[in-house]
Amino acid sequence: MTDNEVASNAAKELEEKLSLKENEAREEDGEEDEEEAGKGGEDNASSADKKKKKKKKSKKKKTPQEQTVPPRVGLSKIFVNKKYPVGEIVDYAEDNLWRTTNEEKRALDRQENNHWNDLRRAAETHRQVRQYAQSAIQPGMSLTQIANLIEDGTRSLVEEDGLNSGIGFPTGLNLNHIAAHYSPNAGDTMTLKDKDVMKVDIGVHVNGHIVDSAFTMSWNPDCDPLLAAVKAATNTGIREAGIDARMSEIGEAIQETMESYEVEMNGKTYPVKSIRNLSGHDIKPYSIHGSKSVPIVKGGEDVKMEEGETFAIETFGSTGRGLVHADLECSHYAKNQDAGHIPLRLPRAKALLNSITQNFGTLPFCRRYLDRVGESKYLMALNNLVSAGIVHDYPPLVDIKGSYSAQFEHTIVLHPTQKEVVSRGDDY
Ligand SMILES: [Co+2]
Numbered sequence: 001m002t003d004n005e006v007a008s009n010a011a012k013e014l015e016e017k018l019s020l021k022e023n024e025a026r027e028e029d030g031e032e033d034e035e036e037a038g039k040g041g042e043d044n045a046s047s048a049d050k051k052k053k054k055k056k057k058s059k060k061k062k063t064p065q066e067q068t069v070p071p072r073v074g075l076s077k078i079f080v081n082k083k084y085p086v087g088e089i090v091d092y093a094e095d096n097l098w099r100t101t102n103e104e105k106r107a108l109d110r111q112e113n114n115h116w117n118d119l120r121r122a123a124e125t126h127r128q129v130r131q132y133a134q135s136a137i138q139p140g141m142s143l144t145q146i147a148n149l150i151e152d153g154t155r156s157l158v159e160e161d162g163l164n165s166g167i168g169f170p171t172g173l174n175l176n177h178i179a180a181h182y183s184p185n186a187g188d189t190m191t192l193k194d195k196d197v198m199k200v201d202i203g204v205h206v207n208g209h210i211v212d213s214a215f216t217m218s219w220n221p222d223c224d225p226l227l228a229a230v231k232a233a234t235n236t237g238i239r240e241a242g243i244d245a246r247m248s249e250i251g252e253a254i255q256e257t258m259e260s261y262e263v264e265m266n267g268k269t270y271p272v273k274s275i276r277n278l279s280g281h282d283i284k285p286y287s288i289h290g291s292k293s294v295p296i297v298k299g300g301e302d303v304k305m306e307e308g309e310t311f312a313i314e315t316f317g318s319t320g321r322g323l324v325h326a327d328l329e330c331s332h333y334a335k336n337q338d339a340g341h342i343p344l345r346l347p348r349a350k351a352l353l354n355s356i357t358q359n360f361g362t363l364p365f366c367r368r369y370l371d372r373v374g375e376s377k378y379l380m381a382l383n384n385l386v387s388a389g390i391v392h393d394y395p396p397l398v399d400i401k402g403s404y405s406a407q408f409e410h411t412i413v414l415h416p417t418q419k420e421v422v423s424r425g426d427d428y
Contacts, residue, residue: 064079064080071128074159075121084124087123087422088421100417100418109415118209123411125154129157131427132149136149147183154204164207166204168203169288170365171203172214177403177405178396179405180316181394186367199215199216213411215428220404225262225263226261229272230317233317237296238421242419243414244305252300255297274296274316276323278397281312282309282310283310287362294314308414308416309414313411316406319405320403323399325397327396332366333365333367333386335390336392339390353391
């Protein structure tokens with residue numbers, strides 16, 4: 001089955017579920033109304049029986065619950081009509097402004113309503129989890145504690161359910177010169193320290209529709225301009241993105257914003273550089289990296305963004321070389337989608353591959369997630385799968401030691417009518 005088929009089947013299923021739930025809700029409302037109407041004039045009747053009856057009824061009826069601290073209430077219990085908040089909506093620029101009100105484009109967009117609702121459920125999970133994380137994370141905590149704090153929240157709020165909903169990719173907790181793809185493995189001893197800068201990259205998916213969004217937390221006031229540069233650069237990318245927008249032009253605009261900032265540290269001035277070998281990307285169902293990149297420096301391809309596509313717009317700024325390389329122990333992996341059937345002789349590797357397929361499909365995973373599903377002593381088998389080209393490894397990407405980097409990232413949808421910044425919140 002292709003990814004698209006998987007997605008559309010899942011969407012169909014959800015559509016059925018949605019309309020079922022809507023009918024249930026309507027029926028319940030109807031009963032309630034009838035009861036109210038039947039009471040007629042005696043609306044102040046204080047018969048204990050009636051009160052009891054009413055209470056029982058409203059218990060059965062789904063009333064929205066409130067989120068807890070830490071967040072543990074599944075979003076379907078808060079958004080009882082199963083309609084999740086729409087992200088920031090932005091009209092397209094001049095040439096495409098006609099799309100906003102075009103009836104044909106609006107109809108086209110409505111056909112995908114279940115898809116957008118899934119993505120918005122993932123985004124609302126992201127917002128609630130990260131806002132809690134922003135208030136709870138503090139120096140002294142281990143990266144393992146921080147990862148658990150985030151992932152426990154995500155699993156609860158998105159109501160994790162096999163491959164139907166859950167974590168979209170391993171939580172990235174990238175300190176200082178580490179730009180991307182660091183997540184603690186079992187036994188990791190790294191802790192968050194005073195003066196650290198940490199990029200937090202969180203993925204949530206519903207029916208394979210992934211929200212990919214990241215932010216940077218800093219306990220180093222010297223790095224404030226670095227964070228400001230990257231936040232502004234990401235917003236430049238979001239502004240420039242649109243149907244028919246060229247990647248090369250988006251990259252150039254991002255770099256211009258990014259590199260108009262500098263950082264002063266210990267009496268030295270550092271220019272903020274766009275990390276030139278990192279980029280944004282399109283997102284496909286169950287596939288975090290599609291086939292297009294969104295560069296963050298000039299000189300990119302002339303490929304255009306197209307109607308209906310979803311993109312992760314992410315930018316990275318650094319006080320170092322502005323170039324990353326692989327280093328440190330690997331935690332991130334994902335099944336290679338293009339790998340056809342490769343015969344595996346090693347039974348241990350075969351079994352591990354089955355477990356990966358069953359638990360993660362083509363979604364990225366990390367070693368902690370393998371531990372969690374009960375795998376152990378799998379490192380050799382995992383390395384076999386990597387050498388065979390069946391699984392891809394994504395080692396941490398770092399700039400030079402002593403440098404600081406920051407990242408901000410949003411997931412956007414290029415609707416036929418308008419652009420939606422799905423993961424926008426009042427924090428970033
Ligand atoms: Co991304």
